[in-house]
Amino acid sequence: MCEYCGCTTTPEDIQIRDARGVVHTRPADETSIEVLTGILDENDRLACHIRDHLADHRVLAVNIMSSPGSGKTSLLEATIDAIKSKYRIAVIEGDLETENDADRVRAKGVPAIQVVTGQTCHLDASMVHDALHALDLSEVDILFIENVGNLVCPASFDLGQKANVVLLSATEGDDKPAKYPVMFRGADLVLITKADLIPVLDDFDSNKARKHIRELANGADVPEVSARRPETLEPWLHWLDHQVEEVKKATADRPATHPHHHHHDHGGHDHPHAHPHAHSHATVLDH
């Protein structure tokens, strides 16, 4: 794991990379070039860059993923009601299932940026980076990113978030984690949503879902919540408090890397800045 930003680059990877992120040796057969780089390196580098921005502004970013209709937007609405007096919240909306998700969030008095992506099945770091330019991060404590409703594609793209939250609604099968192991393996928290319906559903067993998640070598908490019953949100809100505390603590220990005011005026230069991992913006960028 990259010490600087927490991205999943191993130290060995960094060692074998040159400043451009590529290392190659020319073996005896001179036309075959050994490379050993992540295919999504460009996305991952941009995700690291996003982490820098977020850390500079002490913003907690949470990537929320689920099947379409599992209750992501409803959870956000209920969460905003519960904590908007305590935290300043912003939302990046990538879910295309309903065009008006961003409006639903704005109706709660919270800034929401709708990512218009056409047919895409996932958000990537460049979309989030673009969306961030429309937000004043110094006015935000928690940034929720509602990903596209899809349990497959979003799992492969780092967005620069601190944590992944995956929703599994009680109206889906409790074996979903075994069917979508990549997504559920990467979850830092799994919320069983629509828990108000559990009593009337005879085929959903939360403990079975938990067992499948453990079998993905994932020890994440798996509380039951309902957007219709605010009192059930307690474990989720508690988890958020804890995450916010961690962000404040981590950034307090961290040397400032953005001494300049990074007011993005991106009219001119093109993103992503292709800078190496452990950079200091003050020296790498010439804004």
Added chain:
Amino acid sequence: MHELSVCQGLIGQVERLVAEHGAKRVTRILVLVGPLSGVEAPLLERAFTIARMGTSAEDAELEVHEMPVRVWCDTCQMETEAALNRLVCGNCGDWHVTLRSGDELLLKSVALDIPEQEPAAAG
């Protein structure tokens, strides 16, 4: 299908290598893919036939090496093979294991067609 986005990233890296080495074209690309990367090898191969069009990899062959899913158990001090959706120790069944292989999504090597350097004509 996100495999197309993945292929575009791949082609971008390959094009940079082509430029760097003054190559004419790419003949072969070897990638390592573990199933826990979220990328499926057959979909990647199909997406590649689309993504390579009009690039220096237009005629390149994509070779996908699928990596096994292997986990390390601290208790048993041993590495075992695991199923994609049962990442538990093959010996004791414990889920407190570390993934050793299976989530790779790596560009391993690229074979380039590099024109012979003409010796500078004298006089």
